[in-house]
Amino acid sequence: MAHRFKVIPLLVLSLPLALVLAHCAQQANAAANPNAAKIERGRMLVIGGACHDCHTPKKFGPKGPEPDMDRMLSGHPADSPALTPYQPAPGSPWVVATTADLTAWSGPWGVSFPANLTPDKVTGLRSGVWTEALFIKALRTGKHMGTSRDILPPMPWNFYGKLSDDDLKAIWAYLGTIKPIHNQVPDPIPPPAPASK
Numbered sequence: 001m002a003h004r005f006k007v008i009p010l011l012v013l014s015l016p017l018a019l020v021l022a023h024c025a026q027q028a029n030a031a032a033n034p035n036a037a038k039i040e041r042g043r044m045l046v047i048g049g050a051c052h053d054c055h056t057p058k059k060f061g062p063k064g065p066e067p068d069m070d071r072m073l074s075g076h077p078a079d080s081p082a083l084t085p086y087q088p089a090p091g092s093p094w095v096v097a098t099t100a101d102l103t104a105w106s107g108p109w110g111v112s113f114p115a116n117l118t119p120d121k122v123t124g125l126r127s128g129v130w131t132e133a134l135f136i137k138a139l140r141t142g143k144h145m146g147t148s149r150d151i152l153p154p155m156p157w158n159f160y161g162k163l164s165d166d167d168l169k170a171i172w173a174y175l176g177t178i179k180p181i182h183n184q185v186p187d188p189i190p191p192p193a194p195a196s197k
């Protein structure tokens, strides 16, 4: 019978020990990668913000287009066929057109091509020109790289720009961790000049 009295205190002692060990392991994990939670939040904001809809090229299977995650967030594929602006029939209520992969958009603003958001050092968001501050400024002001021309539709910068600094920093951090893809997205095509009278 005597051993029962030893077992109970041992169990009582081992629970706090297990908790302390688990806490240490958690802290070690966070110390190894303090950005893990931030990056995961960025990944989910990119999913919930539907960035893939426009910025990820598609592959075409039996069910139609689906995001081609091998080319995740690399923007309008540079090797796509050349495009000319969509010209709606006069009086048509349809004013905007897009390609089947949603990586080229034509409307009254001309033709716009979703950017390469991967960390490629030449063609992507880590090209050396971009910084976290410029990324946030672009989404807050709707100016290309935060300073120059207007960012064209249908990029919903005005909605993303309402996210907190922490959220936008999380998106920026996540985009720095994905596979870099070399893909030079073309410049936008201006709208055709209005017909002279």
Ligand code: HEC
Pocket: 045, 046, 049, 050, 051, 052, 053, 054, 055, 105, 112, 113, 114, 115, 117, 135, 138, 143, 144, 145, 146, 150, 151, 152, 153, 154, 155, 156, 160, 171, 188
């Ligand atoms: C409905 C389509 C669409 C969605 C959804 C979308 N984008 Fe875009 N994005 C575009 C287009 C088109 C451009 C190119 C605009 C231009 O050339 O002015 C662009 C450009 C950008 C740029 C470059 C801005 C600049 O300064 O030139 C960044 C950064 C960007 N998008 C980030 C994102 C992020 C992050 C998300 C998701 C949270 C997202 N986009 C969702 C269409 C979209």
